[in-house]
Amino acid sequence: MSDVADTGPMLAADGTPLKKSLGRALRRQKMRALMLIAPLLLFILLAFILPVGDMLYWSVKNGIVSETLPRTVVALKDWDANSGELPDEPVYAAMAADLHEASLAKTHTKVGVRLNYENPGISSLFRKSGRAAKKWEPAADGPWKDQLIELHKGWGDTAVWRTIQTYSPPLTSGYYLNAADMRVGPDGPEMRPENERIYMLLFGRTLKLSLMITLSCVLLGYPVAWLLANLPTRKANMLMILVLLPFWTSLLVRTSAWKVMLQQQGVINDVLVWIGLVADDARLVMINNQFGTVIAMTHILLPFMILPMYSVMQTIPPTYLRAAKSLGATNWTAFWRVYFPQSVPGIGAGSILVFILAIGYYITPALVGGTKGTFISNRIAFHISSSLNWGLAAALGAILLVVVLLLYWAYDKIVGIDNVKLG
């Protein structure tokens, strides 16, 4: 063996250098492994990575202004929005030409809607102007400046032109500013007025409630998981079915059941009144607020906490507790110093699972949260399906994603992600 070093590289049986043939064997192995996971990879790519990428693109994409109003965008380039003066005639002429074309193509309302997100009122300006623009001869009918201002006084407002100018590049940070309760003012980005701020409040509430839900899941789930892990297998399996039972009923049914339970004329209030703990005219408000959201979501997410905790606790042999007691520890010390630290990976896994699920939940908050208990996801859903402001929805979603990743990172720093055991 030792003389190999003197005679050059080690050779395989067929004479090729050993390193090379090993490399080939490993490559073949890797290819085979890759082939096996290829379908899954493709699925993830199509169903997950592409949509997320698309969403990220939506949150910055702004092609509509430059596509619909190409001449105006070019003409506005040199206009100084901070001068306080309206743009010159060429800009108005360009706008007239663009509007005429857009009205024939029926795209003028779309750009109006887009700009309306940034400056409410622009939508009607474009609708009204577009209706008129159909009949125009943009090259012949000029000059346009006074005509347009006459048609709609919005054309005489520098703020409108500023908005058009600000949102003319094909990419924009506007959605993100908006999602952060900010806007582009005369001196660059600024906070929106107090009464228009909403998203930061929602983000804060979502995080706070998700944390509360996670915490109450830990508190409620830990003893159950412990019990499950320490019962004989047959009983544990029976109990496990009970834990999983909620999965068998529809989410909507369960949430509606909480409505029945929690509302002011609901079961719990009735019982409390009947016992006499609560006066009939002072029934507790437990629904359509944060309390309702926390209760209902804790119930729904509890199994996701119990399962990982259970699987971790199952691997902790009972001899550790016995050993601790034989060394002189009381039941509590034995639990706290010996059992609990070993169950932390389960708590970590369950918490991450529950927290991430909670932060993106929207059905339950929508049904039992009222206005005070809604989450950021409810707002995202609103923008996707009602206001159709997909760019903003995408920006909110992206921020949510970043927040989750940040928290994940923080968790890794504090607890260590290798300390998480999901099974």
Place this chain on the structure above:
Amino acid sequence: MFGPARRRFGLGSVAKLRASPEIREFFRDYYRTCCNAGPYKVYFTSRQRRKSADISGSVPLADSGNSDAFVAFERVQKSYDGEILVVKDLNLSMPKGEFLTMLGPSGSGKTTCLMMLAGFETATHGDILLDGVSINNIPPHKRGIGMVFQNYALFPHMTIAENLSFPLEVRKMGKSLREEKIKRALDMVEMGDFGGRRPAQLSGGQQQRVALARALVFEPELVLMDEPLGALDKQLREKMQFEITHLAHQLGITTVYVTHDQTEALTMSDRVAVFNDGRIQQLDPPDTLYEKPQNSFVAQFIGENNTLDGVVTEIKGDTCIVRLDGGEMLDATPVNVTKVGERTRVSIRPERVEINKERLQDGAHTLKAEVLEFIYMGDIFRTRLRVAGNDEFVIKTRNAPDQEKLVPGTMIDIGWLPEDCRALDAT
């Protein structure tokens, strides 16, 4: 050989005892009470046996107020399911400083006894006394009993030093004192350099030492070990056997050790309790156990053993004559037989069979044997014979220059001293 135990309670005392018939009588009583679980509590050490033997004739039943008994089981029974008694009427008492081993086949209740002593199982009936005080109602953490578990049970999330610190912390010991004790304990098991490691970073043998150190660091007077060496390979096991006995005697700790390895039991212990079927079958020092098994189970369980079945035809003092089922006659020591006509199973150790007629007593019975197989094993020869229809009769002879190497197919005569052949119960 290992074990100061062997040296301390050596063969000498037993050899002396062999002579006198009264002492035999007295032993028989003593064993009966032990094994048959009478209402008495028996307490014995070799030291005391010697003493009682001197004042021979007195009834050897120690009363239950025996002040020397450090650990005592009194008529303890245990059932897990309310149907089967896993431990049936256990009586046992140990003096301070004794190394006692519980030996027995799997499922014989050894761990159960240990767990009852440690407080993790409650006895369904009877009393367990520690230093004269019943501990039935004392929770495990107040018993102050050190324990070594089979899989060591070192806390995986703590370093070795933290593991050892744990029992001291729960006793609210100051930091400097703790560190001193931890160091001393680790040095004692030669693990002084490993304090900062995690259990997973140690080999099996090292974990074993740490487990031992942890069980000893808070200086308990009683230490329990449940098959602590079960997971180690043979060589390491033998080394650890020696170290454990050495430590136990050096520190003067009372030790209850559980194993199902008979060599381990014989080499380590002051006394061995042979368990079977929830009862102690025999409780004796290793040499007595090996040479004077009190019933067929013990004879079969400890060491290699030849058995022949027959009927007692004559009892004369401390010898009897047995007629085997094939009609052959042999001499034996009556142990579990009391009257002529009783069926018996005689047991002879392979190394006590004599093939040289000249060494036998005059008039001793001999048996015809056919040599079936001769195995050369280096230090000894092992020969398989057919004796009275039994094909598995084995003899061992020492490899000496004058020793005959038996040839398969030849017929020889074999015999033995009556005291080496024990007539036991026929089951």
